[in-house]
Amino acid sequence: xxxxxxxxxxxxxxxxVVGFGNHIVLDHVxxxxxxxxxxxFVGGSGSGKSVLMRTIIGLLPKCSGTIKxxxxxxATASDSERHAIExxxxxxxxxxxxxxxxxxxxxxxxxxxxxxxxxxxxxxELAVAKLEMVGLEASVLQKFPSELSGGMTKRVALxxxxxxxxxxxxxxxxxxxxxxxxxxxxxxLIATLQRTLGLTVFMVxxxxxxxxxxxxxxxxxxxxxxxxxxxMDTMLASTHPWLxxxxxxxxxxxxxxxxKGAAAEIVPAKR
Amino acid sequence: MSDLLLQGTAxxxxxxxxxxxxxxxxxxxxxxxxxDAATQRSDAVRRVEIDMGSxxxxxxxxxxxxxxxxxxxxxxxxxxxVIGLKEDxxxxxxxVHGVKSEQGAPRPGGNSLAGTVASVGESVASVGExxxxxxxxxxxxxxxxxxxxxxxxxxRFTSMVHQLDNVGWRAVxxxxxxxxxxxxxxxxxxxxHFRKFGADIYVVDMVGILVLRELGVLIVTIMVxxxxxxxxxxxxxxxxxxxxxxxxxxxxxxxxxxxILPRIVALIIGVPILTFLGxxxxxxxxxxxxxxxxxxxxxxxxxRLKEAISLDTFKVGMIKAPFMALVIGVVACIEGLKVxxxxxxxxxxxxxxxxxxxxxxxxLDGFFAIFFASIGM
Numbered sequence: 001x002x003x004x005x006x007x008x009x010x011x012x013x014x015x016x017v018v019g020f021g022n023h024i025v026l027d028h029v030x031x032x033x034x035x036x037x038x039x040x041f042v043g044g045s046g047s048g049k050s051v052l053m054r055t056i057i058g059l060l061p062k063c064s065g066t067i068k069x070x071x072x073x074x075a076t077a078s079d080s081e082r083h084a085i086e087x088x089x090x091x092x093x094x095x096x097x098x099x100x101x102x103x104x105x106x107x108x109x110x111x112x113x114x115x116x117x118x119x120x121x122x123x124x125e126l127a128v129a130k131l132e133m134v135g136l137e138a139s140v141l142q143k144f145p146s147e148l149s150g151g152m153t154k155r156v157a158l159x160x161x162x163x164x165x166x167x168x169x170x171x172x173x174x175x176x177x178x179x180x181x182x183x184x185x186x187x188x189l190i191a192t193l194q195r196t197l198g199l200t201v202f203m204v205x206x207x208x209x210x211x212x213x214x215x216x217x218x219x220x221x222x223x224x225x226x227x228x229x230x231x232m233d234t235m236l237a238s239t240h241p242w243l244x245x246x247x248x249x250x251x252x253x254x255x256x257x258x259x260k261g262a263a264a265e266i267v268p269a270k271r
Numbered sequence: 272m273s274d275l276l277l278q279g280t281a282x283x284x285x286x287x288x289x290x291x292x293x294x295x296x297x298x299x300x301x302x303x304x305x306x307d308a309a310t311q312r313s314d315a316v317r318r319v320e321i322d323m324g325s326x327x328x329x330x331x332x333x334x335x336x337x338x339x340x341x342x343x344x345x346x347x348x349x350x351x352x353v354i355g356l357k358e359d360x361x362x363x364x365x366x367v368h369g370v371k372s373e374q375g376a377p378r379p380g381g382n383s384l385a386g387t388v389a390s391v392g393e394s395v396a397s398v399g400e401x402x403x404x405x406x407x408x409x410x411x412x413x414x415x416x417x418x419x420x421x422x423x424x425x426x427r428f429t430s431m432v433h434q435l436d437n438v439g440w441r442a443v444x445x446x447x448x449x450x451x452x453x454x455x456x457x458x459x460x461x462x463x464h465f466r467k468f469g470a471d472i473y474v475v476d477m478v479g480i481l482v483l484r485e486l487g488v489l490i491v492t493i494m495v496x497x498x499x500x501x502x503x504x505x506x507x508x509x510x511x512x513x514x515x516x517x518x519x520x521x522x523x524x525x526x527x528x529x530x531i532l533p534r535i536v537a538l539i540i541g542v543p544i545l546t547f548l549g550x551x552x553x554x555x556x557x558x559x560x561x562x563x564x565x566x567x568x569x570x571x572x573x574x575r576l577k578e579a580i581s582l583d584t585f586k587v588g589m590i591k592a593p594f595m596a597l598v599i600g601v602v603a604c605i606e607g608l609k610v611x612x613x614x615x616x617x618x619x620x621x622x623x624x625x626x627x628x629x630x631x632x633x634x635l636d637g638f639f640a641i642f643f644a645s646i647g648m
Contacts, residue, residue, distance in 0.1 A: 101615030116296055122303050122336075129335050132370045146612020165296055165330040196362040197331065 007034040010168060010200050011056060016065035018048070018055050025051045027224035028065070033168075038194055038201040040211045042246065043221030049204045050094070052221065053170055056202075057091055058082075069168070087115060089168040090161030094176065096153040098145035104131070104156050105141040111163045134159040135189060151182045155189075162193065171203040175210055183207060187214045208251060220246075277305040284317040286349075288340075290326045294333025302336050310343045319344045324355030334360070334367040401627070404605045408527075412535065412601070415528040431533035438499040439541030443548060445498075450490055450549035454482060454556030462565040471565055475572055476579035478557035483584045487550030489636060492595040495542055496628040500603040503534055504624035507607025508617045516608070526608075535600035542596035543589055550588060583648045591639050595632045602628040 011033035018026040025048040033039050043049045054060045056067055058074055066073055069085055077085070098107050108127045112118065118126075128138050134155040145153060154174060161169050174190065175183035187207075191214045194201050205211065211218055212232060219229040222242045228235065235247050276298060279288045288309060294302060321340065326333070337353070344351040356364060419426045461474035507530065510516050516526050554576070561567040567575075606624035610617050 100613035112296075117300055119300070119303060122299065125339065126332065126335060129331065129367060129370045133331070133366055138371065144613060162331075165332065192362075192366070196366050198359070 007037075009033065010035045010070055011202065012066075012068040012071075013052075013056065014066045014068075016052070016055065016067060017063040018051055018060060019063055024224060026055070026221075029221075029224075029226050031219055031226050031229065033200060033202055034217075035167075035200055036194075036198060037216040038190070038203060038214050040215030040218045041202065041204045041221065042206065042211065042218060044242075045206075047221050048224065049221055050172055053172060053202065053204055057089065057170060058086075087164060088166055089170065090164065090166035092154070092157050092161045092169065092171045092174055094172040096145070096157035098148075098153060098157055098160065100145050102144075103141065104143050104145070104148070107145070107156065107160050108141075108163055111160065115164060130159045130163060131156070133162075133193065135185065150177050151179075151186075154178065154186065158186075158189070162197070165197065166199070168200045168202065171201060171205075173204055173206065175205065175207045180209070183209065184213075190214055208247075276302045277309055279309050281316065286316040286319045287322070288319065289322045289324075290337075292326065293328040294326050294336065295328050295330045296332045299332040299336065302333065306336055306340050310340065316344075317349055319349050319351045321351070321353045322355050323353060323357075323360075326357075329357075329360045329363065331363065331367065334363050335370075337364070338367045338370070401605070404609075405601060408531075408601050408605050411527045412532060415525060415532045418525075419528065419532065425528070427529060427533045430529075431537050434534050434537035435541055437502070438495065438537055439544060442495065442498060442541070442545060446491055446494055446545050446549050447552045449494060450482075450487060451552040451556040453486060453490055454478065454553030454558075455560045457481060457486070457553075458557035458560035459564055462561065466565075471567065472571075472575060474561060474565065475557075475567065475575040478554065478561075479576050479580040480584055482550050482553040482557065483580060483588045485588070485636065485640075487553055488546045488588045488591050488595065489632070490553075491546045491549045492542060492592070492599060492632045493629055495538070495545065495596070496599045496603075496632060497625055499538065500599045500628045501621050501625050503600065503603035504607040504610075504621045505617065507531075507604060508610030508620055511608060511610045512612060512617065531600075531604045534604065535597065538596040538600040539593045542599075543592040546588060546592040550585075587639075587643050587648055591636065594639075595635060598631045598635060599628040602631060 009032045011031070013029060013031040016026055016029040016031075017024065029052065031052075041049055041052070051060060055062050056069070062075075066075070068074075070088065072081055072085055074082055074085065098104075099110065102110065105124070105127045108130055109123045112123060112126065127141060131138060131140060136152060136155050136159075140148070140152065140156070145156070148156060154177075158169075158171075158174070161171075171190070175186050178186060187210050190201060190203070193199060194214075203210070203215065205215075215232070217229065217231055218235050220227050220235070220243060222240075227240060228238055228243060235243055238244070238247075276292045276294065277288055277290055279286060281287075292298065319341075321337070323329075323337070329337075341351045341353060353364075458474055458478050461477050462471055465471050465474050465477075507516070510530070516530070519526050519529060558569060558572045561572050562569055603624045606620040606627070610620050
């Protein structure tokens with residue numbers, strides 16, 4: 001497996017081109033994700049963040065380029081190799097994508113039941129354990145996805161993504177549609193689970209708070225390319241106009257503290 | 272990978288367990304049986320020591336099984352200690368330790384006799400509910416129709432034409448094909464059996480009356496129920512699932528007026544036309560078989576047809592068509608609006624829609640038969 005600066009690369013994207021018809025969405029994109037990190041992936045709406053994620057997990061075809069996961073190129077891998085890789089990742093879809101005709105318990109047990117041959121007792125206990133790890137109570141188990149609130153759906157979907165103890169989890173806007181408290185809880189939940197389970201997290205997000213609090217590294221997609229990848233400090237120091245607008249905008253922490261500083265300067269002048 | 276994931280040595284009331292290998296999902300099954308075996312050891316055990324020092328890997332599966340092991344000993348009043356756990360896994364164990372082992376209360380219901388009786392009762396009651404819903408929908412439709420009649424500009428003409436294209440125009444080829452074949456089959460069977468009595472020519476009477484009075488309209492409406500009724504239910508159902516219907520309501524639109532009225536009007540216009548086309552295709556098919564298989568000349572076929580059928584025969588079929596269209600449309604829309612959040616319920620309601628509308632169409636046909644007989648048509 002490739003590595004850089006002593007860190008092992010688990011997802012390696014090189015010269016990836018993805019397009020629909022004549023419309024190029026990703027143009028020669030390079031991206032590395034290291035083992036054990038939480039990578040926040042940002043970009044404008046419609047810039048192709050989800051497209052990149054879906055291409056990495058093999059839901060969309062690519063035009064050219066290579067994607068290696070755990071050092072294996074999925075395009076040339078045999079069926080059994082691909083299966084083994086798919087078993088090592090979990091995906092949280094934007095809308096949860098829970099199976100609507102199965103209860104929460106069955107949703108959680110579904111991947112475990114398919115891949116492992118465990119006793120019903122252990123399956124039931126594991127469903128409870130997984131559910132409580134994402135901060136829900138066992139009473140939710142009997143519910144159907146249509147009876148869950150938005151935040152609960154996200155948590156159950158995360159529990160299902162984590163059902164097989166994957167090494168990589170892909171999260172597509174995990175905190176969108178949650179209130180700030182719920183989003184904060186979700187962030188710390190992801191951070192806790194990442195620490196305890198040693199996960200690598202690939203998180204597509206727009207939530208600046210998530211980027212600040214949980215992400216080890218941030219990658220930015222703009223103009224069909226990954227224009228920057230690095231820590232929050234690198235992002236804040238960057239002079240790229242899009243990055244400045246994003247990280248120093250009105251809604252960003254940096255932007256707010258700058259505004260406060262300016263206000264503080266104005267107040268004495270008024271007196 | 273070693274099979275010895277858990278080894279135990281008992282020493283009086285002390286039990287020493289030593290874990291080993293990888294306590295991960297792949298080994299969970301083996302590990303579970305070994306753990307259960309360990310817990311079922313002698314009751315004399317008072318103190319348990321679990322040495323996790325040589326466990327190479329641990330994931331939530333292994334962590335939970337370790338937790339289960341310590342819990343089952345602790346609940347028996349044993350003094351349980353886990354030693355040698357790697358630093359990396361402490362957080363995971365702490366996480367699992369907080370899990371309450373209680374299961375959520377199971378959903379009520381089961382396969383008992385009472386359940387069976389209850390489900391029979393429920394389905395009987397649901398017949399009544401369906402009837403009420405049917406009448407309700409007819410009422411809502413009438414109200415919407417009156418409102419639209421007062422302000423004709425509010426009628427969704429574009430939507431109606433679009434639906435008419437879907438349920439009418441696009442259905443023409445398949446309806447023509449099927450009714451043509453039905454006409455052929457009736458004529459062939461008729462000739463085959465009537466020939467024994469030398470009554471071949473009466474096949475024309477049979478084909479004419481059967482097709483125009485009953486079969487044309489029945490075949491067409493059954494086709495439409497399967498083809499368009501199910502589509503209506505699925506469309507409205509998925510709109511319901513995605514809260515599109517609620518959205519319409521909050522914007523001050525009446526879903527009956529916007530979605531349902533144009534669909535049902537399209538059916539009421541489309542089905543009689545399809546019935547007419549279908550009947551003609553069946554007569555054509557019958558004539559063709561009479562000529563090629565029965566040796567009845569087309570001229571004679573038409574001549575005989577003129578004598579056998581009257582305008583009434585044709586009217587009987589055509590009068591029924593719009594009523595059947597109304598039944599199909601109303602049932603399809605009711606079932607569509609009954610859809611709840613899951614994809615399974617969408618499937619259930621679509622099935623119910625097709626089954627109910629075909630059933631009702633046939634029942635209605637029976638009532639019409641009695642009615643027309645008593646007024647002498």
